[in-house]
Amino acid sequence: MRSSTSCWRTEPIVYGKGLRALSLATALILTGAFAMVFFYAPLDADQGFVQKIFYVHVPLAIVALCGFVAGGICAIQYLRTRETKWDMRSYVTIHISVILAVGVLVTGSIWARASWGHWWVWDEPMLVSFLIVFLLYATYWPLRFSLEDKEKQARYAAVFAIVAGAFVPLNFTAVRMAEQYIHPETLATTTGGMPGKFALTFVICLAGMALLFVTMIKYEMASKHATFRLRSLRRKLAGDDDELTLGGRSAAPQL
Amino acid sequence: MLPALPLDEAGKYVAGAYLVFLALLLIYLAIMASKLSRIEREVVELAELVDRKAEVKAEDGAAPPPAKEPIA
Numbered sequence: 001m002r003s004s005t006s007c008w009r010t011e012p013i014v015y016g017k018g019l020r021a022l023s024l025a026t027a028l029i030l031t032g033a034f035a036m037v038f039f040y041a042p043l044d045a046d047q048g049f050v051q052k053i054f055y056v057h058v059p060l061a062i063v064a065l066c067g068f069v070a071g072g073i074c075a076i077q078y079l080r081t082r083e084t085k086w087d088m089r090s091y092v093t094i095h096i097s098v099i100l101a102v103g104v105l106v107t108g109s110i111w112a113r114a115s116w117g118h119w120w121v122w123d124e125p126m127l128v129s130f131l132i133v134f135l136l137y138a139t140y141w142p143l144r145f146s147l148e149d150k151e152k153q154a155r156y157a158a159v160f161a162i163v164a165g166a167f168v169p170l171n172f173t174a175v176r177m178a179e180q181y182i183h184p185e186t187l188a189t190t191t192g193g194m195p196g197k198f199a200l201t202f203v204i205c206l207a208g209m210a211l212l213f214v215t216m217i218k219y220e221m222a223s224k225h226a227t228f229r230l231r232s233l234r235r236k237l238a239g240d241d242d243e244l245t246l247g248g249r250s251a252a253p254q255l
Numbered sequence: 256m257l258p259a260l261p262l263d264e265a266g267k268y269v270a271g272a273y274l275v276f277l278a279l280l281l282i283y284l285a286i287m288a289s290k291l292s293r294i295e296r297e298v299v300e301l302a303e304l305v306d307r308k309a310e311v312k313a314e315d316g317a318a319p320p321p322a323k324e325p326i327a
Contacts, residue, residue, distance in 0.1 A: 103276055110272045
């Protein structure tokens, strides 16, 4: 049996480091961004006030999709190194991305109701493709939960994350290349890019959302790390040699 | 695409979208709060376990050593 403090020595990672500064920066930038949305960015000539939804909807979508890809990259790292911290990072990144994807679907639906008169349009490729991506990732937890062996769970989940992560940009490109789309483009239009004030507001909203994503990931990692270490310590104090077996099936990886 | 909605009608949709975002954040915050309280509970349990172990150790130290059996 290792010494009672060895678990702290072998894993010196502290996920909560810098969390306060990051949280403050996120709150500051998001507040500033939303203030710019309503007091700085001009009204859109075509859509009017409803266009303001884009400043929350599009950054959420971009960050969520990038998060799915990042989850795949972490999974590649896991398969290369077999270090459980990469499995945890992949799991948490996908977890937060799915939460943001719920926001994308709901805010997009609200915009569709205001602009198209319908909550959902089934022949709109962007909407349906995003729903497919969301539903694909919704199967990530059942997949993990179905496997009791932690090593096998991490390996299968990594393969899933890589394949699904590769599907995301392919899917996005395919939709962009489709001829019959009517979904408005944000970053580029046939008449040129966004005008200055729109673009600046959008970029700051995107930065705020990216910071929020990183902050949420760090919170989740710190929480999971602390929970695991506490349980491990409790088992050691209780005199249980099998400190890594936490009991009960779980979809979450163990650090 | 429909023509742009008037401000009073568009406002409720915009407010709705931003409220959804806020609600997501608050729900996440609530989940994190429950996780934090669980961690706190586990820390308390751990502290009790350490205290109990310390008490047992102190009692063992205070007890007289067992009498040796006579050798035949």
